[in-house]
Amino acid sequence: MEGTGKQAVLLIHGIGEQHPMDSLPGFVEAVWTSDASVHHPHAKPGVWSKPDTISGNFELRRLTTSANADGVRTDFYEFYWQHLMQGNSLGHVSAWARVLLLRWPWKVPRRLLLAWLLLVACGVLVLAFLGLTVVPAAHWPAWVPPWLSPWVSGGAAALVAGLAIPTLRNVVGDAARYLHPAPANIERRQEIRAKGVALIGKLHDAGYERIVVVGHSLGSVIGYDVLTYAWATYHASGKGVGRSTGSASERVGALGQLEEAIAAGDPEAYRGLQRALHRELREAEHGWRVTDFVTLGSPLAHADVLLAPDAARLAKRQAIREFPTCPPTTEDGLISFPKDRVKRTLHHGAVFGPCRWTNLYFPVRLLLHGDVIGGPLAGLFGWGVRDLPVRTRRRLGFLSHTLYWKPGLGTHVETLRAAVNLLDRDAG
Numbered sequence: 354m355e356g357t358g359k360q361a362v363l364l365i366h367g368i369g370e371q372h373p374m375d376s377l378p379g380f381v382e383a384v385w386t387s388d389a390s391v392h393h394p395h396a397k398p399g400v401w402s403k404p405d406t407i408s409g410n411f412e413l414r415r416l417t418t419s420a421n422a423d424g425v426r427t428d429f430y431e432f433y434w435q436h437l438m439q440g441n442s443l444g445h446v447s448a449w450a451r452v453l454l455l456r457w458p459w460k461v462p463r464r465l466l467l468a469w470l471l472l473v474a475c476g477v478l479v480l481a482f483l484g485l486t487v488v489p490a491a492h493w494p495a496w497v498p499p500w501l502s503p504w505v506s507g508g509a510a511a512l513v514a515g516l517a518i519p520t521l522r523n524v525v526g527d528a529a530r531y532l533h534p535a536p537a538n539i540e541r542r543q544e545i546r547a548k549g550v551a552l553i554g555k556l557h558d559a560g561y562e563r564i565v566v567v568g569h570s571l572g573s574v575i576g577y578d579v580l581t582y583a584w585a586t587y588h589a590s591g592k593g594v595g596r597s598t599g600s601a602s603e604r605v606g607a608l609g610q611l612e613e614a615i616a617a618g619d620p621e622a623y624r625g626l627q628r629a630l631h632r633e634l635r636e637a638e639h640g641w642r643v644t645d646f647v648t649l650g651s652p653l654a655h656a657d658v659l660l661a662p663d664a665a666r667l668a669k670r671q672a673i674r675e676f677p678t679c680p681p682t683t684e685d686g687l688i689s690f691p692k693d694r695v696k697r698t699l700h701h702g703a704v705f706g707p708c709r710w711t712n713l714y715f716p717v718r719l720l721l722h723g724d725v726i727g728g729p730l731a732g733l734f735g736w737g738v739r740d741l742p743v744r745t746r747r748r749l750g751f752l753s754h755t756l757y758w759k760p761g762l763g764t765h766v767e768t769l770r771a772a773v774n775l776l777d778r779d780a781g
Contacts, residue, residue, distance in 0.1 A: 385400065549579030647713070667733065724753050
């Protein structure tokens with residue numbers, strides 16, 4: 354890597370009662386410390402915990418490595434957003450659940466039908482059970498078996514509530530508030546995104562030659578939004594402008610080749626040209642430094658339910674560049690020309706022109722084996738997304754949503770290392 358000899362990796366954590374720095378040390382252990390192939394032969398593969406002067410959060414640390422095999426130092430950061438998502442309530446969860454679950458079965462994507470049926474059934478059973486707790490047994494409907502009475506009166510309802518309510522409020526509540534744009538959630542969504550965009554800007558200002566953004570679970574959705582708005586900010590400010598005196602018919606270099614790869618529908622050629630385009634734009638004093646977006650167990654696999662009512666309306670919003678795709682949607686190419694046709698600029702929805710998108714997921718079977726939250730993304734976000742199914746023997750592969758960088762037999766850690774690509778190899 355040319356230039357400053359330093360790169361940054363930004364990890365965005367997922368849902369749950371996350372504490373600062375819960376995720377980052379294990380992630381660094383997986384992609385750096387335990388991977389001898391990226392270490393410099395004459396340098397100790399160390400990691401040092403230093404103050405995080407970028408985020409402004411004194412609870413966070415920057416984990417800095419020694420030089421890698423290419424002589425490049427890596428700074429690992431965590432975008433911690435959990436403290437911005439306090440005050441979750443069952444009302445937030447139930448409002449989101451109504452949007453997701455109150456639909457006809459034939460309007461549920463087939464891949465989600467089993468999960469949808471199970472959630473609906475569980476919801477009905479829980480409501481019925483809790484309803485029985487407020488009705489004397491003598492007035493129960495005739496179809497309710499009498500043997501339920503001691504369970505209900507014996508505090509089983511309190512046990513169910515004690516287990517379910519904290520999980521719904523503190524874990525599911527994060528997703529409910531971020532993914533549901535109800536008025537009560539707008540302030541939380543806005544603050545998380547704004548801080549993420551500001552953090553991306555500070556990383557750019559810090560002089561890193563390359564920035565990699567990694568998002569796990571809901572963190573992948575946050576990462577997608579942050580990159581979308583950060584790129585648009587660069588576009589609006591003029592920082593993301595590549596200059597040329599050519600006309601529309603004189604598209605040469607990586608940009609022109611990238612457009613040809615899009616026209617040909619060639620994923621491998623496109624991916625290689627994305628990195629070439631990034632280098633070309635950097636030489637043209639283009640300000641953008643994010644080269645890779647890596648998603649792990651991403652709910653974006655269900656964007657046709659979570660971001661839009663259905664696949665057709667998601668596609669319409671992507672077509673008007675509201676939700677960026679990979680490759681970007683095009684009209685007359687990826688670039689926009691002002692009237693004087695002197696200044697060429699990638700359009701505001703072209704963040705995945707110079708930025709590669711890699712997605713890891715554990716294939717799911719019968720809801721419990723693998724990761725039901727994640728899944729392939731190319732079908733919804735474009736053939737330029739590289740979907741990589743992985744496997745692990747940890748927990749025998751069951752409930753693997755939190756295992757993407759946990760040690761254990763399988764392909765998950767090795768694939769993650771290749772996706773983060775600390776040596777910045779074009780084939781990564």
